[in-house]
Amino acid sequence: xxxxxxSGGGLVQPGESLRLSCSASGFNFSIYEMTWVRxxxxxxxxxxxxxxxxxxxxxxxxxxxGRFTISRDNAKNSLFLQMNSLRAEDTAVYxxxxxxxxxxxxxxxxxxxxxxxS
Amino acid sequence: SYVxxxxxSVSVAPGKTARITCGGNNIGSKSVHWYQQKPGxxxxxxxxxxSDRPSGIPERFSGSNSGNTAxxxxxxxxxxxxxxxxxQVWDSNSDHPYVFGTGTKVTxx
Numbered sequence: 001x002x003x004x005x006x007s008g009g010g011l012v013q014p015g016e017s018l019r020l021s022c023s024a025s026g027f028n029f030s031i032y033e034m035t036w037v038r039x040x041x042x043x044x045x046x047x048x049x050x051x052x053x054x055x056x057x058x059x060x061x062x063x064x065x066g067r068f069t070i071s072r073d074n075a076k077n078s079l080f081l082q083m084n085s086l087r088a089e090d091t092a093v094y095x096x097x098x099x100x101x102x103x104x105x106x107x108x109x110x111x112x113x114x115x116x117x118s
Numbered sequence: 119s120y121v122x123x124x125x126x127s128v129s130v131a132p133g134k135t136a137r138i139t140c141g142g143n144n145i146g147s148k149s150v151h152w153y154q155q156k157p158g159x160x161x162x163x164x165x166x167x168x169s170d171r172p173s174g175i176p177e178r179f180s181g182s183n184s185g186n187t188a189x190x191x192x193x194x195x196x197x198x199x200x201x202x203x204x205x206q207v208w209d210s211n212s213d214h215p216y217v218f219g220t221g222t223k224v225t226x227x
């Protein structure tokens with residue numbers, strides 16, 4: 001059974017940093033592209049970042065480019081999102097996701113809440 | 119970047135048919151995927167590649183895509199179908215590959 005378990009969320013002040021983790025199990029993590037998607041309270045889904053299976057191709061949404069860094073450790077079946085210079089508008093539930101085919105997202109974690117507030 | 123537009127809300131009586139549209143420039147040339155999200159839960163893929171259903175998704179969920187509009191159709195609507203629905207495409211020519219629609223709240227009357 002595929003499992004994606006996010007952790008690392010919490011309450012931080014504007015300008016601070018946070019590192020999210022996603023622990024993957026039940027599939028061959030190292031051969032799949034991975035994605036972070038977020039959802040602000042009461043808002044829609046927003047794609048945040050993508051990383052290829054080997055980590056050589058990385059994309060970011062304009063809203064986070066230069067502040068967030070996606071990475072992965074295939075030996076530990078883990079995906080990460082380093083979030084720096086956090087803003088109030090980064091407040092959201094962050095989901096770790098992937099798909100058997102890259103074009104859509106079959107599997108989602110339960111999400112981890114990040115709150116940026118003073 | 120590519121934009122997908124959905125109506126904010128759709129209301130439907132139990133047993134009737136709900137149709138949720140997703141508009142985008144020449145979206146018919148892309149594959150469209152649909153997600154259902156209930157309150158407090160992660161999204162669930164209900165239709166992929168315009169009209170295919172993942173295992174476990176009822177046949178009541180179907181999709182179509184042509185021209186500038188893709189449509190998710192929910193037949194014989196049940197109370198449990200009340201949720202937010204999002205369309206999504208993969209924009210292969212962009213470094214912003216996943217594009218989500220604005221989302222539609224389906225209310226079962």
